[in-house]
Amino acid sequence: QVQLHQWGAGLLKPSETLSLTCVVYNGSLSGYYWSWIRQTPGKGLEWIGDFNHSGDTDYNPSFKSRATISVDTSKNQFSLKLRSVTAADTAVYYCARGPEPDSLWGQGTLVTVSS
Amino acid sequence: QSVLTQPPSVSEAPSQRVTISCSGSRSNIGDNVVNWYQQFPGKAPKLVIYFDNLLPSGVSDRFSGSKSGNSASLAISGLQSEDEADYYCAAWDDSLNGPVFGGGTKLTVL
Numbered sequence: 461q462v463q464l465h466q467w468g469a470g471l472l473k474p475s476e477t478l479s480l481t482c483v484v485y486n487g488s489l490s491g492y493y494w495s496w497i498r499q500t501p502g503k504g505l506e507w508i509g510d511f512n513h514s515g516d517t518d519y520n521p522s523f524k525s526r527a528t529i530s531v532d533t534s535k536n537q538f539s540l541k542l543r544s545v546t547a548a549d550t551a552v553y554y555c556a557r558g559p560e561p562d563s564l565w566g567q568g569t570l571v572t573v574s575s
Numbered sequence: 576q577s578v579l580t581q582p583p584s585v586s587e588a589p590s591q592r593v594t595i596s597c598s599g600s601r602s603n604i605g606d607n608v609v610n611w612y613q614q615f616p617g618k619a620p621k622l623v624i625y626f627d628n629l630l631p632s633g634v635s636d637r638f639s640g641s642k643s644g645n646s647a648s649l650a651i652s653g654l655q656s657e658d659e660a661d662y663y664c665a666a667w668d669d670s671l672n673g674p675v676f677g678g679g680t681k682l683t684v685l
Contacts (some may be wrong), residue, residue, distance in 0.1 A: 504577045505620075505663060505676035520673055526672075559609050560625035561632075568619050 462487035464566035466555045472573045478542040482555030482566050489533055493558050496529060496540040498551040499568075506551075508540065510558070524549070545573045578603065579664050579677035586683040592652040595680045597664030599645050603675050607667040609647040611640055614661045614679075623662075624649060651682070659684045 468480035480496070486573035495510035509529050517529050523542065531538045542549060552575045555566040580598040588595040592656065609627050612620035622631050624640035627647065637658075639650045647666075651658055664677040 504678045505665070507671075507673045507675070510673070513646065518672060520631075520671065554619055560608075560622055561629065563610070563622040563631075564624070565619035565621070 462495075462557075464555050464557065464564055466553075466566035466569050468569055468571070470572060472545055472571065473575055474546050474573060475544055476573075478545050478549065478553075478571055478573075479539065480555070480569055480571075481537055481539045483535065483537040484557075485536075487536075489531065489536060490540070492562060493534060494529075494531075494538050494554040495556045495558060496527075496553060497556055497565075498553045508542070508553075511538065512549055542543055545571075547573050549573050577678035578668065578675035579666065581662075581664060581677035581679070581680045584681045584683065586685055587654055588685045589654050589656065591654050592650060593654060593682065594651075595649045595662050595664075595682070597647045597649070597677050599647075599659075599675075600665060601645055602643065602670045603645075603666040603668040604647055605645040607642065608667060609642055609666045611638075611649045612665065613664045614663065620663060654684050656684050658682060 463485045466482040493510050493512040496508040508523050511517040526543045528541045552568045552570050554568050557564040611624035613623045614620045623638050627642045628640040637652045639646050661679045663679045668675040
């Protein structure tokens with residue numbers, strides 16, 4: 461069964477770069493779109509951006525200047541970098557597959573930004 | 576602060592039926608399909624309804640969805656203690672060119 465497994469640093473200082481990677485086990489990147497979504501107590505679930513099987517990326521304008529999503533098809537994985545983080549970026553970050561009904565989410569990574 | 580509006584909490588007794596509402600605008604719910612997710616504490620969201628009213632494989636048929644205009648609803652019948660979770664609505668937003676979510680509704684089975 462297809463699984464998404466994600467990892468990355470969980471504690472950052474302000475101004476550092478958040479870096480997360482999500483690998484797809486027992487499945488392919490092709491034919492789907494792949495997203496990064498975060499969840500905070502204050503703002504709930506927020507879409508950060510995604511890329512599709514054509515390699516096109518889209519970003520939430522709220523993150524566009526700071527976020528980069530990249531893909532490594534040889535490793536069946538994709539990554540998120542979010543630059544210049546602040547305390548407001550403290551959240552649980554999820555990688556996810558779409559569209560529905562093929563929705564599948566990673567286990568989530570808690571990222572805390574604190575000096 | 577979420578784009579889609581849900582009640583923070585609902586509660587109902589076991590075996591009863593509960594509905595959770597989700598209100599948006601034409602740019603999201605009005606012109607696009609709605610999906611619903613179930614989330615347990617410390618876990619990732621799981622799809623329970625897609626395309627307004629379709630049931631993913633493996634999801635109980637006690638779950639159903641509906642939509643009218645710029646609003647949607649999730650209904651759960653024959654409530655069980657295992658249904659106690661947070662529920663989120665989601666829809667594509669044409670202005671954002673991406674998905675938007677509700678703030679979540681905590682379901683308590685009394």
